[in-house]
Amino acid sequence: MTAQASVPTPAPATSPVRAPAPGPGLLVDVRAGKRAARIERIGERLVFVYTGLVFAFLFLPIVIVVVYSFNAGRHVTELTGFSSQWYTSAWSDRFLMNALRNSLTIAAITAVLATIMGTASALAMDRMWPRARALFELLTYVAIIVPGIVIGIATLIFIVTALDWLNPWLAFFTGGSSPDLGLGAGSVIAAHTLFTMAIVNVLVRTRMRGMDRSLIEASEDLYATPWRTFVQVTFPQLVPAIVAGALLAFTFSFDDFIIAFFTSGQDQTVPIYLFASIRRGVSPEVNAIATVLLAVTILAMVLAGVVYRRGQRRSGPSAAVAGDAAVAGVAMTTGDRG
């Protein structure tokens, strides 16, 4: 009986690996071992190739977009040569620039609000009664998971109902000189902040979990006030997560289509403009826009990575860098559902 055939089933308790039953099972058959090693090597190679294929799959559309943004021809059927005309014509498209301005404004304000409130709530959750924290956790998770279409519709209906009630009062109190509030960038910001604030919250809390508490305890033992402890010990450790959260909030808000579609009133954002373009038979300008956005985002993320890395070196174990990046990535792609 070779060792291979006698792998023990794991005990139901904590440790998944248990010593094998005593007996000749501990003798290793050399030939079987070599065969196993070879199978394992082939298997490993296959898995690596497979991973490479998956990455190729992930990048295929991106490559198409970038390549065709420089294509001189109009149609995707011909690759006629290098040209940057789509970039210049995109720049002179006033509707696009309008939408761009809206998107940037909305995303910036959303990022600021989400970062402040998300971080604040993460800090608060650390000190909450377990019941309250559980409730908050549920709210946070629901805010992240609720599909954009439900949020968009529900926010639209709620805001107009609320404004129907609010506007007459505003007019009453200000003697009729207040502007009639309506759907617009404000309602988009409200809905975007809801979601992104939850993401920042998750990121900061994850970071807090991995944080070295002993530093905080030491600071308290040394009679530092809570405020000083926060400013000099806690906050610096959280900065990478906060910065990552801010960038994610910005990117999500900029990229969102479905929520903006319902709540934006008359203001167009870039995704709304893109959607309309796609449906009408898009010009390759769209590819140019996408490439620029991609380049900007990559730059921002590289920047965030550098800041994050530096924060890591100063504060905690470095092994978690990739892990936290993964968490950030999850949060990001959760938002990027169109």
Added chain:
Amino acid sequence: MTNRRDPDLRRDPEAIMRLAIARRLSRRHFLVAAGTGMGALALAACAPTPAGTAGTSAAPGGGGDLGDTLNLATWPNYHDQAVLDAFTASTGVAINVGVYGSTEEMEAKIRAGNSGIDVVVPSNYAIEGWVADSLIEPLDYAQLPNFKKADWNATFMDQAFDKGNTHSIPKNWGTTGIAYRSSKVTEEIKTWEQFFDLAGTTYEGKALIVDHQISSFGSAAVAMGYSLNTIDPTEMEAVEAMLTALKPKLFAISSDVQPPLRALDTWLSVAWTGDGVQVGRDNEDARYVVADDGGELWIDSYTVAADAPHKAAAYAFLDYILQPEQAAAETEFCLFPHANDKATELVAEDVRTNEVIYPPADKLAALEYAVNATYNSPERAEAWARIKASA
């Protein structure tokens, strides 16, 4: 070629119109040229600010009591940007154009309220319901001094959906017809019956119907010999059965008619006038046919939202855009026929004589307007949802 950056042009809307009509540059060319010239001005003037609060105007000639923004809810490629820019130049009111794919989408915003929309361009069948629910206001003709009823085509004025035009003034009208690429479709398609038959058999996987209950369900009803507007349960059941059986054989149910037709992903398609014309302009073999056995005739009209925040600007705009010169420029741009006869006279000859844009009267006789009862019929809506949900 005239320098589009000539500053005089910005202050002389008439000159622009004459130039547009006389030159007939490609739309794209003109857009870019006009855009570059007026870009700076328009960009500065057209600054939308959050929650619809007031911004600053950089245009000369001052906003005055018209304000500085106007929100227009309309269709894609429906307005000549040069015409809109000329309005902005002379009044200082920047026009914020919101583009919608369907009347239903416009209604979603208008009905929700507080949408900030001033002027909205719905299709005829929605107007009755909007009036009943006070979503649009009765037009104040006193503020439209340039409106001369006599100039307008009687076929499109004073219709059942808005008797006396109390709430709406037509902009463009058009038809729902069959667009096909004759290089791939060897038959000459003349009727809806033919269309639906071919879509399910010879050209399986190459046909498209629009995601619009009235146009698609209605045309299918016509193909089976019923009225476009039928809400009779037995008839609707038959149409539903036909469409449900057809659906797996279609290329798509989508209102984005042009991209697949241009790419030859679809060879035949339900389409609207403008689609037919635009594809036809770029492709020799594209045909647009008004069916012999009937079909939909529609009108898109200007209306003013009841809760419009910029009413004065709205009326100033309407007064301007409804004049024949502007109407003609718009027609030349979007290639949809205009309901103003004077405008039709001013339009370039090749547009006026284009039978796709201006079908002969006998072709129009077979067509019907979609009615509000059909638009709002829950049974029609459910039937359509069931078709879309079917396997």
Added chain:
Amino acid sequence: MATASETAATDRAPRRGPAVLLALPTFLWYVGFLILPLVVLGVMSVGERSPNGGYTPAFTLDQYANLGSRITPLTNTLGLAALNTVICLLVAFPVAYVLALKVRGSWKLVLVALVIVPFWTSFLIRTYAWMTLLGSNGVPRILGWIGFGDIQLLNTPFAVSLGIVYNYLPLMVLPIYVSLERLDRSFLEASRDLGAGPIATLRQIVLPLAAPGILSGIVLVFIPIMGEYLIPILLGGGKTYFLGNALADLFLQSRNWPFGSALASVFVVGMVVLVAGYLAVSRRLVRAGRETSLV
């Protein structure tokens, strides 16, 4: 392992008080823009459709009674969501495994970033690129050259599944990666020393320890797919009808707000139940000493 001290740290009695107020703005925001809108949705769901579309205040359960008419999109969506979640899992797991366990330190960050980078292009643009790739001028044309002529790829359930798997892959890869990353390598070495083959090691050590990540990935992928709206339209040509499409159509086409609200309410309730269940299971896993997932 940080678990024990983490649990201890979060459960010890911290100083409560003013710090909790920090959560107030967030709480108000949740109430104002999450809870209240959902409440309004609920109220509308017991109303009636006005004859011209929209909402008339009323109290009737007719809308809920009528939900049966949307059973087809519901089962359709459930089925496709489940299928695509499984496909995602199968595609993602090996990638996460390789990244977490077979790749050295500095490469890890680069590769994880590479998984995310495609998602820094706009969602719409990515999907449009797929429309081009799967349209008649893309892959089908290439297939035609090698003899498989006349295959339609766009506007098929295949295209929709492809689009979904493509867009949700990172959401499945990353949580599994995070879980596997925290795996103690010595377990794997011990397993090999004890003679277990790679498959057995996988089945009995890796999978159980990756369970929180897998569970997390499943939840993060399944629920959003249920709400998908754009992919069925752009890649399915309107022929695949998801719950999200049914919902949008009720508000935009039928203009039947009460019925749409009823559908949305049921959807939200179902989803909250799923999420609460997931959080409960996740908390139990934490207490059992395994690593937590993301929240």
